[in-house]
Amino acid sequence: MTSSHDPTVVTAVLMAAEAAINRGLALDPTSARDLAELAGTVLAIECFSPDMEVFAIVRPGGTLHLTPYSEAVAHVRVRGELSDFLSLATAEDPAATLINSDLEIVGNTAPLLTLQALVTRMQPDWEAPLADALGDVAGHQLANLLRRIFRWGQASSQSLRRQLSEFILEEGRLSPPAAELEFFYQEVGALGLRVDRLESRLKRLAQRLATVR
Amino acid sequence: MKDNDTADDPGTTHFGFQTVDRDQKESLVRGVFDSVATRYDLMNDLMSAGIHRLWKRFTIELSSVRPGQTVLDIAGGTGDLAAKFSHLVGSEGRVVLADINDSMLKVGRDRLIDSGAVGNLHTVQCDAQSLPFPDHSVDCITIAFGLRNVTDKDRALRSMERVLKPGGRLLVLEFSKPVHPVLERIYDTYSFRVLPLMGQLVANDPDSYRYLAESIRQHPDQDTLLGMMEDAGFVSCEYHNMTGGIVAVHKGIKA
Numbered sequence: 001m002t003s004s005h006d007p008t009v010v011t012a013v014l015m016a017a018e019a020a021i022n023r024g025l026a027l028d029p030t031s032a033r034d035l036a037e038l039a040g041t042v043l044a045i046e047c048f049s050p051d052m053e054v055f056a057i058v059r060p061g062g063t064l065h066l067t068p069y070s071e072a073v074a075h076v077r078v079r080g081e082l083s084d085f086l087s088l089a090t091a092e093d094p095a096a097t098l099i100n101s102d103l104e105i106v107g108n109t110a111p112l113l114t115l116q117a118l119v120t121r122m123q124p125d126w127e128a129p130l131a132d133a134l135g136d137v138a139g140h141q142l143a144n145l146l147r148r149i150f151r152w153g154q155a156s157s158q159s160l161r162r163q164l165s166e167f168i169l170e171e172g173r174l175s176p177p178a179a180e181l182e183f184f185y186q187e188v189g190a191l192g193l194r195v196d197r198l199e200s201r202l203k204r205l206a207q208r209l210a211t212v213r
Numbered sequence: 214m215k216d217n218d219t220a221d222d223p224g225t226t227h228f229g230f231q232t233v234d235r236d237q238k239e240s241l242v243r244g245v246f247d248s249v250a251t252r253y254d255l256m257n258d259l260m261s262a263g264i265h266r267l268w269k270r271f272t273i274e275l276s277s278v279r280p281g282q283t284v285l286d287i288a289g290g291t292g293d294l295a296a297k298f299s300h301l302v303g304s305e306g307r308v309v310l311a312d313i314n315d316s317m318l319k320v321g322r323d324r325l326i327d328s329g330a331v332g333n334l335h336t337v338q339c340d341a342q343s344l345p346f347p348d349h350s351v352d353c354i355t356i357a358f359g360l361r362n363v364t365d366k367d368r369a370l371r372s373m374e375r376v377l378k379p380g381g382r383l384l385v386l387e388f389s390k391p392v393h394p395v396l397e398r399i400y401d402t403y404s405f406r407v408l409p410l411m412g413q414l415v416a417n418d419p420d421s422y423r424y425l426a427e428s429i430r431q432h433p434d435q436d437t438l439l440g441m442m443e444d445a446g447f448v449s450c451e452y453h454n455m456t457g458g459i460v461a462v463h464k465g466i467k468a
Contacts, residue, residue, distance in 0.1 A: 006456060006457065007267075007271045007453050007455050008267050008268065008271070011267045011270055011271045012267050015267065067274045068271070070274070070277070071277045072277075
């Protein structure tokens with residue numbers, strides 16, 4: 001293990017993450033079945049900041065095992081900063097994110113993209129454990145309520161992002177809009193070219209003047 | 214910390230902070246574990262706030278045990294590690310849960326049967342100093358929180374080295390020496406004041422838990438144990454401190 005952190009802390013974090021992922025997978029049989037097809041795949045995640053190495057191993061039953069130590073040869077190894085990994089995990093277009101980020105990838109990227117897509121589209125059936133615990137009627141009602149709260153949370157967060165963006169760009173004029181910024185860069189580029197041309201012209205004129213004299 | 218395996222007189226050894234005849238230690242340790250066997254798991258959870266599960270999980274990760282292998286879990290007590298290994302080695306593999314203490318072994322065996330870990334699991338009552346297994350027969354040996362109770366640790370390590378297959382690994386999970394002086398002071402207060410009190414309240418047995426604290430202080434520190442493993446013939450020896458060195462897991466490979 002290359003991590004400089006106490007194995008107790010790393011193991012605790014990974015154990016909690018593994019339990020949460022596997023609980024989610026247990027409630028989403030489609031994702032679990034897709035994951036089972038990758039059984040035996042070892043993904044090594046090497047994070048520079050914080051400095052730690054984590055291995056994600058796909059088990060035959062369609063579950064994920066997270067460990068700070070593995071002697072298995074990794075099928076794919078991804079190196080980078082924590083922020084890059086978080087961007088990848090939440091990206092809508094993981095392939096583009098992978099290409100444009102500073103993440104360094106060694107090995108076969110196919111299982112990595114499959115895993116990422118799987119995590120993004122996971123839709124756990126939270127109603128099942130609620131119905132088991134509370135009965136069908138109460139479980140269904142509570143699940144509906146939770147779904148509504150979740151949808152409201154999602155909508156609120158999207159709306160907040162949009163309003164914040166509008167305020168920064170339109171109301172407060174704290175930052176120029178992307179199109180305006182792009183136009184400005186184009187203008188600066190064009191001005192630079194014109195200055196270069198003018199400089200060349202002046203040089204030519206100066207040379208001609210020197211020849212005439 | 215020096216190697217406190219033996220007291221100044223070669224005929225004696227330590228039992229906690231007491232110096233006792235070497236022949237006596239085994240029965241004294243047996244008395245302790247006979248007394249705590251039934252509440253061993255509960256006390257482990259209480260004393261470590263459940264962290265012992267993380268220490269054991271990391272030890273299992275370090276073992277890199279694969280399906281079909283043979284694992285010997287010495288001083289396996291109530292079978293925490295053995296249950297996990299039973300799952301990892303699968304039906305083609307074999308796990309031997311060994312303990313010198315009959316009471317602990319019975320609790321462990323019953324618990325394993327109850328949890329469905331059967332078929333590839335065997336229990337053996339034996340002394341770690343003279344393991345009753347053929348040479349080069351085991352892929353991995355673990356001893357979790359057991360080595361400090363062994364009278365002659367060097368002899369036990371040599372016995373383990375004999376039983377392991379070439380390339381096989383030994384993992385020793387044991388209490389050790391905290392790396393930070395402040396943590397050591399807090400840990401001392403906890404060990405000598407809180408632990409016996411907890412033993413009194415939960416198990417009505419403060420003496421056994423006082424022995425636990427004393428035996429931890431008498432156990433060799435990280436580097437000393439590393440040297441002992443190398444002396445016993447293990448190579449590529451290393452250790453990982455956990456929870457600030459309160460516990461360390463040592464790994465050694467049989468050449």
